Amino acid sequence: MKIMVAVKRVVDYAVKIRVKPDKTGVETTNVKMSMNPFCEIALEEALRIRESGLAKEVVAVSVGPTQCADTLRTALAMGADRAVHVDAGTANVPPLSVAKILRALVQAEQPGLLILGKQAIDDDCNQTGQMVAGLLKWSQGTFASKVVLDKENQKATVEREVDGGIETICLDLPAVITTDLRLNQPRYxxxxxxxxxxxxxxxxxxxxxxxxxxxxxxxxxxxTEPPKRKAGVILSSVDELIDKLKNEARVL
Amino acid sequence: ISTLIVAEHDGGFVKPSTLSAIAAAEVVSKENSISVLLAGSGPSVEKAAQHAATCHPLVSEVLVAKAEELEHPMAESWAEIVKMVQQKGSYSHIMAASTSFGKNILPRAAAVLDVSPITDVVQISEPRLFVRPIYAGNALCTVQYTGLDPCMMTIRSTSFQGEVNPDAAKANPATITQIDISFLNQEIVGKSKWLSLSSQESERPDLGNARVVITGGRALKSAENFKLLEKLAEKLGAAVGATRAAVDAGYVPNDLQVGQTGKIVAPELYIAFGVSGAIQHLAGMRDSKVIVAVNKDADAPIFQVADYGLVADLFEVIPELLEKVPEKK
Incomplete structure (x- = not known):
């Protein structure tokens, strides 16, 4: 089986972003860029599946400008076998178009599993995996915190982090899986x-x-920048805190 | 303007997050004709349909997809149901709340309908002009939807609180219609199977809707110490939340995580104990009305967003609060 992993190049998670003065977007020139953390988890999961002998090849793909090649180079250094870069130049590629591009790549490569991060930490959309699953008419296991493959029966059991706890579902392969934070700890x-x-x-x-x-x-x-919170006050005791909450904020 | 609400229900009631989506549909247009789509099995979905029919005066129709295999919400079937209902009803908008249910289903349904969905809307300025947070809420992005109908979106429920006069809603209950789902064949339904849900039943209010939320960070040091927070929560009628670090360390289950990728909360009162205030955490609670931070480290970033700060050891503060806070009636 082949596994395809989609990775996105984003502003590094540790960077404190700045909104451009002309309000057209967020400053990205001379800002450290990295692989989206959820995509690292997706890639790590694919590599572990390959290392366990359940998959033969891991193909990393990325959609975006020329510099995405750097992100794919990181994916190859982590252990992906090869990479495909869909170079969109400077064009903005909306998630639905990314999903259609991924569908085209899946149709060409025929992987048994497509793994993506559940969301990118720049636009926080949390859409692409669900959309490509819908376009392909594949089953989907979003927000995965555990994935167990049954190669013989061509099924994947996925534990999902949902609002009410952990949901377990069983998917027919081929399937789309999107990763949550606790699926694994990506390697360096x-x-x-x-x-x-x-x-x-x-x-x-x-x-x-x-x-x-x-x-x-x-x-x-x-x-735009979000409204700033007014600076608060540092209190000296629990008594003072209770008094403020009761008589000033009136929330107790 | 007409809106289809992709609704979630539990125990015979439409969930509060779905009521927020209905409130958001009212913001889209005061004359919005709202249809609520429910799926499920057994008497619980029928009871929820009754609730949906009387929950808001703008709800004109409740559509119910009822079948054994729809007992648990699976994206594969839901997306096809939404598509079929849209083809019949030609709604201008389709909305769901940004819960794990809505986030799982709505984008898939949008792709099947070949439209671009908009995630996590916090403000609706015009029927097609929205504000949504990006970069963990460190920037707000205003977007204009220029695509074809339907305009599909998930809304952040903390930003749309429905103030509904129940009498006005009940005076004119909406019609309830069962929809024909015979098109749902094994090819769609059989692809995925629900197995189980493990959740910790709690007497306390739900994190997303609680009036008071108290959260703990890694500084709580153990699952045992989180019990201290729970005691205080009980006294305040509060929900308990946690940071990613505390969840990763195994002190509490994942569904208590507050932040960019966890739950978004906006309670009247938010008290953070031993929380440093990473931007990913702030993303989940910055809209709270009053923020209190207790941390030993005077330089912790959480103090920059807190209305009231206490630079102190939480293991001394919590017992003192337990003793001095007035009992919640």
């Missing part, structure tokens, strides 16, 4: 593997070559 790329990754192949295609039209259904009107 070692120096020898970073060196080895340099000779691995990143295939480049364009959305046009995949016959996917980038349809901008959602126009960004402006990006």
């Amino acid at each position: 790329a070692t120096l020898p593997n970073i060196m080895k990754a340099k000779s691995k192949v990143i295939k480049k295609v364009t959305p046009e070559e995949l016959n996917v039209e980038l349809r901008p259904d959602i126009e960004i009107v402006q990006v």
Whole structure:
């Protein structure tokens, strides 16, 4: 079985983002970019499945500008066998178009499993996995915190983090799985593997070559900073806190 | 303007998060004609349909998909049901709450209908103009939906609280219609199977709707110490939440996590014990009305968003609060 993993290049999770003064977006030039943390978890899961002998090959794919090749190079250094970069140039690729691109790649590569992060930490959309599953008419296991494959019966048992606790479902393969935080702890790329990754192949295609039209259904009107909270006060005792909550904030 | 609400129910009632989605539909238009779509099996979905029919004056129709295999919400069947209902009803909007239910189903249904969904809307300025947080709420993005109908979205329930006069709603209950789901064949339903749900039953209010939320971070040091928080929660009539660090350390189950990828809360009073205040955590609670932070570290970022701060050891503060806080009636 082959596993495909989608990875996204985003502003590093530790960066304190700045909204551009002209309100057109968030500053990304000269800002540290990294692989979306949920995508690292997705890739790690695919690698572990391969290492357990249940899959033969892990293909990492990414959609976005030229620099996405760096993110794919990281994926190769972590252990992906090869990579596909769908170069969209400077165009903004909305999630539905990403899902259609992934559908086209899945149809070409025929993986038994497509794993994605549950959301990207830049736009916080939490959509792409569900959408590609719908387009492919595959079963979906979103927000996974545990995945167990049954190769013989072509099924995956997925534990999902839902609002009420942990839900367990069983999916027919092929399936789409999106990863939650506690699925695994992603590995670091070692120096020898970073060196080895340099000779691995990143295939480049364009959305046009995949016959996917980038349809901008959602126009960004402006990006602003959220209202700031007023600075609070530091109190000196529990008694003072109770008094403030009772008589000033009136919440007790 | 007409809106289809993808509704969630539990124990014979439409969930409060779904009522928030209905409140958001009213913000889209005061003249919105709202249809509520429910799926399930047995008497509980029928009872929930009764509730849906009288929960809001703008609800004109309740659609019920009833079948044994719909007892648990699976995205594969739900997406096809939404598609079928949309093809019949031609709604201008389809909305759900940003719960794990809505987040799982709505984007899939949108893709099946070939439209782009909008996630986690916190403000509706015009029927197609919305505000949604990005970068863990560190920026707000205003978006205009320019695609074809239906305009599909999930809404953040803490941003839309329904103030409904129940008498006005009950005076004119909506019609309840069973929908034909014979098209749901084994090819759709058979792909995925629900096995189980493990949850910890709690007497306390639900994290998403509680008036008071108290959370603990890694500084609580153990599952045992979280019991201290629970005691205080009981006294305050509060829900208990936690940071990612506390969940990862195994002190509490995952569904208590508050933050960018966990629950979003906006209670009247939020008390954080031993929480440093990572941006991912702040994303989940920054809209709380009053924030109290108790932390030994005076430089903890949580103090920058707290209305009241106590630089103190939580193991001294909690017992003192337990002793001095007035009992919740």
